[in-house]
Amino acid sequence: MTIVETVTQAIEKTLSQLGISHETEIILEHPRELAHGDYATNIAMALAKTEGKNPRELAEAIAKNITTPDIAKVEVAGPGFINITLIPSFFEREIITILKESDRYGRNEILQGEKIITEFTDPNPFKLLHIGHVMSNTIGESLSRLFEFSGAEVKWSNYQGDVGMHVAKAIWGIMDLGGYEPVLNQSLYEQVTFLGKAYAHGATTYKDNMHVNDMQQLNKKIYERTDDTINAIYDWGRQVSLDYFEVQYKRLGTRHNTTDNKAFDYYFFESQVGNLGKEKAIENLNRGVFEESEGAIIFPGEKHGLHNRVFVNSLGLPTYESKELGLAQVKYDTYPYTSSFIITANEINEYFKVLLKAMSFVFPELAEKTTHIGHGMMKLITGKMSSRTGDVISAEDLLGDLETMAIERAEGKELSPELVSQIAVAAVKFAILKQDTSKDIIFDPEQSLSFEGDSGPYLQYTHARCCSLLKKGGELGIEAQAKQPDGWEVTELERYLYRFPEIVEISLQTRAPHRIANYLIELAQTFNTWYGNTKLVDEGDLATPYRLALTHATKNVINNGLWVLGIEAPESM
RNA sequence: CCACCUGUGGUGAAAUGGAUAUCACAACGGUCUUCGGAACCGUUAUUCCAGGUUCGAGUCCUGGCGGGUGGACCA
Numbered sequence: 001m002t003i004v005e006t007v008t009q010a011i012e013k014t015l016s017q018l019g020i021s022h023e024t025e026i027i028l029e030h031p032r033e034l035a036h037g038d039y040a041t042n043i044a045m046a047l048a049k050t051e052g053k054n055p056r057e058l059a060e061a062i063a064k065n066i067t068t069p070d071i072a073k074v075e076v077a078g079p080g081f082i083n084i085t086l087i088p089s090f091f092e093r094e095i096i097t098i099l100k101e102s103d104r105y106g107r108n109e110i111l112q113g114e115k116i117i118t119e120f121t122d123p124n125p126f127k128l129l130h131i132g133h134v135m136s137n138t139i140g141e142s143l144s145r146l147f148e149f150s151g152a153e154v155k156w157s158n159y160q161g162d163v164g165m166h167v168a169k170a171i172w173g174i175m176d177l178g179g180y181e182p183v184l185n186q187s188l189y190e191q192v193t194f195l196g197k198a199y200a201h202g203a204t205t206y207k208d209n210m211h212v213n214d215m216q217q218l219n220k221k222i223y224e225r226t227d228d229t230i231n232a233i234y235d236w237g238r239q240v241s242l243d244y245f246e247v248q249y250k251r252l253g254t255r256h257n258t259t260d261n262k263a264f265d266y267y268f269f270e271s272q273v274g275n276l277g278k279e280k281a282i283e284n285l286n287r288g289v290f291e292e293s294e295g296a297i298i299f300p301g302e303k304h305g306l307h308n309r310v311f312v313n314s315l316g317l318p319t320y321e322s323k324e325l326g327l328a329q330v331k332y333d334t335y336p337y338t339s340s341f342i343i344t345a346n347e348i349n350e351y352f353k354v355l356l357k358a359m360s361f362v363f364p365e366l367a368e369k370t371t372h373i374g375h376g377m378m379k380l381i382t383g384k385m386s387s388r389t390g391d392v393i394s395a396e397d398l399l400g401d402l403e404t405m406a407i408e409r410a411e412g413k414e415l416s417p418e419l420v421s422q423i424a425v426a427a428v429k430f431a432i433l434k435q436d437t438s439k440d441i442i443f444d445p446e447q448s449l450s451f452e453g454d455s456g457p458y459l460q461y462t463h464a465r466c467c468s469l470l471k472k473g474g475e476l477g478i479e480a481q482a483k484q485p486d487g488w489e490v491t492e493l494e495r496y497l498y499r500f501p502e503i504v505e506i507s508l509q510t511r512a513p514h515r516i517a518n519y520l521i522e523l524a525q526t527f528n529t530w531y532g533n534t535k536l537v538d539e540g541d542l543a544t545p546y547r548l549a550l551t552h553a554t555k556n557v558i559n560n561g562l563w564v565l566g567i568e569a570p571e572s573m
Numbered sequence: 574c575c576a577c578c579u580g581u582g583g584u585g586a587a588a589u590g591g592a593u594a595u596c597a598c599a600a601c602g603g604u605c606u607u608c609g610g611a612a613c614c615g616u617u618a619u620u621c622c623a624g625g626u627u628c629g630a631g632u633c634c635u636g637g638c639g640g641g642u643g644g645a646c647c648a
Contacts, residue, residue, distance in 0.1 A: 029589075042591060045628060055628065078592040079629070124648085165647060246585050270648095296646050307576075313646040318646050350577060350643050373580090377642085423611095434597095435586055438578085440641075442585065442597095451611055453597040455585085468609055507590075518587060521596075532604090532613040565606065573611085 004502070006068055007039060007084060014065040015043075022047055028084075030499065034492055037075065038082035045080040048242065055080030088490050094498040095482045098553040106500045106560045110508060111152035117266075117335055118154060120343040121249075124161040125241035126170035128196050129248050130392045131443070132345060135378045138432045140343040141566040142513040143373070149564055150508050155237055155335050157266040159327060162238055163322075168219035169202030170195065171233050177189060177201060180236055181351065189396075192244040195237055196394075198440045212475075223317065248395050253425045253568060266334055270323050277326030278318040280362050281311040289361040297322075299358040306354045324355055328366045339369050344436065346374030373511060376440035378432075402427050402448070409451055415573070422568040423457050430456030433565050434517040454521040456567055459558055462524040465531070466555035467571040470535050473548045480552045481545035488543070493526050493550055500557050504564070513565060520561045527554045 001009075008026050015022060024046045031040045044059035051058060059076040064381075066074050066084070073085040097104050120140020123129045148154045161167075174180050174195075183194045205211055222234055223228045250256070250261035257265050281297050284290050288298050295314035299321070301307045311322040318326075331340060342352070352372040359367035402424035407415065415423075431448040435441060451457040473480065499519070507515040530536075536547045559569045 027589075029591085032588085032595075034594075036592075040592090042629095045591080059617080082594065099604055122648095161648070200593040272595065294645080298645065305576090307644050309644095315646080317646090319646065321646095344648095345642095346578075347642055348648070351648085353577085376578095379641095439586095440579085444585070447585070447598065455597090455611090457611065461609085465612085468580060472608060510589085514587085518596080525596085528612065529614090531608075535608065572609090 002501075003070060003086070003498075004039075005203065006361065007066075008072060010066050010068040010071070011041060011043060011082075014062050017065060020047060020051060020063060022050075031081075031083060034495055036077060036081075037073070037085040038495060039084045039086075040081045042300060044082060048080065071269070073543065088484060088488060089539045091490055091494040091498065092482060092484045095549055095553050098497060098556050099480070099482055099549060102556055103560060103563070106504045106510075107149050107151070108501065108505060109151040110505065111147055112151040114147075114152040114339060115337050116147050116152045116154045116339045117157055117331055117337040117452060118341045118343065119157045119159050119268075119331075120144075120146070121264075122161075123241075123245055124164075125164075125238045126167050126195060127199055127241075127246075128392060129245055129395045131378050131395065134395050134398065134428065135250065135375060135432055135441070136343060136345065137249070137252060137254060138429045138566065139373075139437045139513070141374045142433055142564060143341065143343065143511060144428075145255075145564045145566060146504075146508055146511075146516075148514060149504060155265040155337075156263070157331065158264040158269060158400075159268045159270075160242075161270045162437065163274065164222060164320075165185055165215065165219055166199070166203075166239075167207075167222055167234070168215045169206055170199040170237060171202075171222065171230065172205070172215050172218055173198030173200070173202030173499065174233055174237065176205075180233060180525075184236075188244055188247065195240060203402065220315075229340065231549070251421065251425075252325065252395065253401055253422070253429075253566065255566070266331075268327055268330060270320075273323050273326030273330050274328070275320040276329060277322035278312055278316075280325045280329075281318070281322045282527045284362050288359075289358070292567055299354065301354040301357060306358050307350070309351070309354045309358075311358070316503065320414050320490075321351075321355055325359060325362055327368065328363055332366055338507065339371065340366070341371050341373055343373045343375060345377055347377065349374040353499065375437045378441050378443050398428065399424055406451070406457075419570055419573055422570055423451075423460065426456030426460055426562075426567045427451060428456075429565060429567050430454075430459070430517060434521070435514050435535060436512065454518075456519060457573075459520055459524055459562060459567070460570055460573055462527060462554055463558045463562070463569045464571060464573045466527070466551050466558070469537055469551050470548060473544070476537065476539055476541070478537070478544050478548060480548035482549040482553075484546055485543045488546065491530060491550070494521075494532050494556065496523050496526050497550075497553050497557055507564075516561050516564055520558060520565075523554065523557060523561075527551075537567055 007028060011026050026041060027045050028039045028041055031037055044062055044327055045055045048055035049057050056076060059080040059082050063074045063076050063082050070086055070090045071084055072087040075083045118140055121133050121137040123133045144154050144156055177198055183191050206215055221230050225231055246262060254263040281290055283299055290311060291300050296310045297312040298308050298310050301309055309321050310319050312318055356367055356370060403420050406420050406423045427448050431443065432441060434454060437488050503515055503519045507513060536551060538544050562569045
């Protein structure tokens with residue numbers, strides 16, 4: 001039984017002893033001020049009115065009767081809070097648990113037996129992997145890890161638009177620039193840069209209302225695969241893009257599956273789900289779910305308080321909407337999930353509401369299992385980042401600049417390329433994950449590059465510092481021992497460490513990795529303050545073994561927390 | 574025009590309806606013969622406006638004002 005359950009039960013018992021029946025749930029929270037205790041409940045204030053009593057008097061009455069072995073002190077404070085302080089040996093037991101469970105500490109079984117499929121990143125072949133994709137990738141990976149940390153079997157998927165007008169624009173651009181042959185023998189980066197240029201050229205031309213017809217015809221030919229020359233360009237461009245994305249996932253530290261060493265378990269493509277989606281739309285047109293309008297097949301979202309959307313356009317081609325229907329089925333056929341999460345930027349939130357409504361008629365069981373999670377957009381303070389490949393900033397450029405800064409920051413200290421990469425990735429991922437992911441992020445590269453304050457590198461540094469202290473203890477022949485010395489005063493650090501599993505649960509329930517990120521910062525600050533004020537490894541001090549145990553516990557919690565965020569925890573840096 | 578999201582120090586953020594609104598950056602001032610200074614300590618400064626619900630509102634409701642995103646053949 002967890003400490004929260006034990007204490008809640010004790011309060012429950014007290015209430016019934018006092019003859020108070022209640023429907024209000026007993027909620028335990030951590031007071032903002034540690035001085036107020038480890039847990040607090042507002043139950044007295046909540047029940048005061050129905051009981052016809054003064055909240056403070058009621059609180060006093062309840063407080064007097066709460067007893068469990070782990071409670072050292074119960075106090076009434078403020079308007080009627082009941083503050084609870086735990087006994088020192090509770091913390092000692094928790095430290096033992098943290099050391100014993102090691103990299104499993106903080107895991108739970110809330111999602112035991114669940115089969116979850118997540119979808120994120122979703123870059124489009126023929127286009128750049130840009131910072132928006134980095135954001136989706138980071139958030140999607142963290143949520144996937146959080147689900148896994150909570151006991152679910154999780155499959156990662158990536159859905160990519162390998163057909164559609166953007167491809168036609170790119171291919172038109174390639175042809176107009178004289179073909180791809182000249183770059184064939186160059187590096188992957190050169191090839192993909194050429195591709196990016198070609199796309200930009202096509203897109204600009206299209207926007208200027210030139211060659212619109214040509215590109216639409218081209219689009220049709222790409223669909224039909226009737227032209228050998230076009231097919232060759234298409235196959236080259238698609239493969240170059242996919243290879244290049246994979247290089248970027250490696251660089252981003254995206255976890256790779258063990259079967260084929262690729263970032264995702266499943267890759268789905270628009271070209272593979274379009275026909276099925278179109279069939280479903282036509283099928284449901286006959287059932288009256290969809291309607292014909294202006295030569296297109298639409299879903300009348302307006303009948304459901306939403307807006308109408310086109311599923312099959314007037315040329316008879318499936319739009320993104322109907323492809324998504326096909327995708328839901330293909331995903332389920334590939335991996336019979338109990339839940340499916342689709343993580344995208346929030347600019348398509350409204351679109352997804354309509355889509356899920358339509359899906360609830362076409363595939364009721366699948367729609368029930370599907371959740372869309374919209375994340376904020378990455379806004380840039382312009383002019384501060386190099387942008388070698390166009391007006392959007394590529395993942396490549398972003399990471400390159402961060403790595404350069406990390407090296408400068410180290411001031412001549414030799415860092416392995418691997419470590420430099422880990423630090424750069426930590427900087428950007430933490431900047432994304434430290435705040436509510438549903439909101440836009442104003443990405444100030446300078447700030448993220450500064451590596452100060454609440455940053456990923458700060459956490460990594462704290463982790464490395466813990467490792468160093470443990471090493472020093474080892475050299476002196478002092479082993480960590482989770483046994484409080486006589487007269488030990490419980491530190492703030494201990495009073496934060498045991499909260500990690502609770503934080504993970506809250507983070508899961510609200511699907512908010514930033515809860516974990518913020519907790520880790522608080523924990524690291526608490527540790528560093530302690531470190532600054534106390535000589536932790538002191539040969540002559542009997543408390544050193546316990547201090548080393550706390551240091552080790554801190555290392556474990558930071559390590560596990562960073563794991564959920566998808567950030568590496570190097571032992572030295 | 575309609576829908577959804579959003580408004581917290583100079584800047585960027587946090588806060589299951591709880592106590593004196595927290596953290597970082599910036600600014601200013603300190604600590605240092607390091608246990609690894611990418612550190613630690615201190616000072617200044619904040620909930621868009623008006624009502625309402627509640628014992629209690631940054632948080633919930635209503636109405637303003639400001640910002641973002643969407644609103645039929647792009648995704």
